[in-house]
Amino acid sequence: MDGTSDFRKKYEEYLNIVNNALDSSLATDDRPGAEIYNAMKYSLAAGGKRLRPVLSLAVCEMLGGSKNDILPFACAIEMIHTYSLIHDDLPAMDNDDYRRGVPSNHKVFGEAMAILAGDALLNKAFELIASHMRKKEGDLTACVKAMEVIASNAGAEGMIRGQTLDINSECCELSEDILEYMHRCKTGALINAAVLAGACIGGAAESEYEALAEYAANIGLAFQIKDDIMDVKGSTDQMGKPSGSDAISGKNTYATVYGLEQATRLLEGSVAAAVDALACFGDKAGFLRDIAFYIRDRNN
Amino acid sequence: MDGTSDFRKKYEEYLNIVNNALDSSLATDDRPGAEIYNAMKYSLAAGGKRLRPVLSLAVCEMLGGSKNDILPFACAIEMIHTYSLIHDDLPAMDNDDYRRGVPSNHKVFGEAMAILAGDALLNKAFELIASHMRKKEGDLTACVKAMEVIASNAGAEGMIRGQTLDINSECCELSEDILEYMHRCKTGALINAAVLAGACIGGAAESEYEALAEYAANIGLAFQIKDDIMDVKGSTDQMGKPSGSDAISGKNTYATVYGLEQATRLLEGSVAAAVDALACFGDKAGFLRDIAFYIRDRNN
Numbered sequence A, B: 001m002d003g004t005s006d007f008r009k010k011y012e013e014y015l016n017i018v019n020n021a022l023d024s025s026l027a028t029d030d031r032p033g034a035e036i037y038n039a040m041k042y043s044l045a046a047g048g049k050r051l052r053p054v055l056s057l058a059v060c061e062m063l064g065g066s067k068n069d070i071l072p073f074a075c076a077i078e079m080i081h082t083y084s085l086i087h088d089d090l091p092a093m094d095n096d097d098y099r100r101g102v103p104s105n106h107k108v109f110g111e112a113m114a115i116l117a118g119d120a121l122l123n124k125a126f127e128l129i130a131s132h133m134r135k136k137e138g139d140l141t142a143c144v145k146a147m148e149v150i151a152s153n154a155g156a157e158g159m160i161r162g163q164t165l166d167i168n169s170e171c172c173e174l175s176e177d178i179l180e181y182m183h184r185c186k187t188g189a190l191i192n193a194a195v196l197a198g199a200c201i202g203g204a205a206e207s208e209y210e211a212l213a214e215y216a217a218n219i220g221l222a223f224q225i226k227d228d229i230m231d232v233k234g235s236t237d238q239m240g241k242p243s244g245s246d247a248i249s250g251k252n253t254y255a256t257v258y259g260l261e262q263a264t265r266l267l268e269g270s271v272a273a274a275v276d277a278l279a280c281f282g283d284k285a286g287f288l289r290d291i292a293f294y295i296r297d298r299n300n
Helices: A004-027 A034-045 A051-062 A066-090 A107-111 A111-135 A141-154 A161-168 A176-201 A208-234 A254-258 A260-277 A277-298 B001-027 B036-043 B053-064 B067-089 B105-109 B111-135 B143-154 B159-168 B175-200 B206-233 B254-258 B262-279 B279-297
Strands: none
Touching: A004 A034, A004 A051, A004 A066, A004 A277, A034 A066, A034 A107, A034 A111, A051 A066, A051 A176, A066 A107, A066 A111, A066 A141, A066 A161, A066 A176, A066 B053, A066 B111, A107 A111, A107 B105, A107 B159, A111 A141, A111 B036, A111 B067, A111 B143, A111 B159, A141 A161, A141 A176, A141 B111, A161 A176, A161 B036, A161 B111, A176 A208, A176 A254, A208 A254, A208 A260, A208 A277, A254 A260, A254 B175, B001 B036, B001 B067, B001 B279, B036 B067, B036 B105, B036 B111, B053 B067, B053 B175, B053 B206, B053 B279, B067 B105, B067 B111, B067 B143, B067 B159, B067 B175, B105 B111, B111 B143, B111 B279, B143 B159, B143 B175, B159 B175, B175 B206, B175 B254, B206 B254, B206 B262, B206 B279, B254 B262, B262 B279
16 A cells, blocks of 8 residues: 555545635625625635645544534634735735735735735634634533634744744844744744644643644744755745745745755754654554655655 | 713723733733734723723623623723724825824834734734633633624624725715715724623623614714714814824715714714613613713714
């Protein structure tokens, strides 16, 4: 049996579940102003790998949790990821005209609508969670824990902290420590939220939760280092930006701070640590292990 | 006993509770990137009337609910209100250099930080709610209902819908129906959320909830009409913008669409309807009635 084709099949399965749920989460109405939904849907549909929600589903399922219970949280995380990309692309931020190979949100809908569409997606993430919790019967403890994990990782001490550092550090050199902190926040926090929301809803024991936190931290780091390496090497990066654009624009990346060779060693180290962290789950964690390799080996 | 000075005293009391809670809700740390908190605090502290959280507290208390139970929701609503003002002021939106008499957020911190500070305040609103719910013992039904009321009123079918209409209708004439719908969303939705969150946490019976929804809709409308009248009459409006600026900039306002005289009649009608809606609460609703008069009579 080919492990790789098995992985692809399973990933595709999760991807379809996520895409269908996202599609039906933004129901348009015909009242005035409904055009905000077009701007929200444009970026949400421009999809990509859906790594974060796939992680949530996989972790929850590995622990014996139900897909329907984790799905609203998984979609919420993808909405938060999408809003952050829309706002990141704005002229006042990274000023990117393209995202994942298509014109960025503000190039299609204008800056004002892009700001509002981002706001609306962040808000919708929590609408989705609220609506799920209202309908859910029984104990809400796991839901509340998952919501708190998502909110705290997405906010001023998580993802937004990383964006703040990124904005304020352009064209000045960062120490290795602060570079790592920035990326742990900017990319790592939401990957962390995805894995740990899955852990909450799946009902992880304390030791399992800690192992998954270790796994999440390491794949988050691996994800960012790989991005930086691809950016320098000249493949198209995850954003569909011209190659080398981050390095050229004076951004601090693993490749510019450490050099390619050392960055590659760091990547291998993070992937190995992520895989090690899964030891307590044995064979059940096969898919999560494969995700760590996939993050290392991907070309976009 | 002077009713007006009683009202002021009570309002001041609620205001202090809200301001103290807001102050302590944004705890800075000393890790890199903590400057995001400065930008968040700047606008949150630039305060104003705190009408929305005061409404939440007053409604909840009238129904016999506890201040501590409503406070996180009241603060969340004020954070959402504040983020919307920060984003509204951006050059791509209303392009306002001043807000409540002081330079707007992006004039002090730059556009990128203003976008992030807005995002962080919206996110923080739900962090606050999540953290409250995690600590709370017992049944979470009322909390979840309050959270859903807030999220749905703040989002693409509430406040953001109104902002979308506002942006897309500049310099084209709106019908009276669409003007009212725009304002019901843009200003009304968050006032609605404030009143109804108080109703949820206070444990309103269904008929009480409906009466409070009617009250909220009418004071929301009154608030906007009064703003528009002040804008034309040349008082400083709530935003501290030069008088007449909305009318001059081609925005659709009650005063430009209906004329001053008819707008004043509409204002009186909304205030009367708000007061009528409170009949079922008898004397207990004195403070809420006074808020309706305060909205009508205020000069800023």
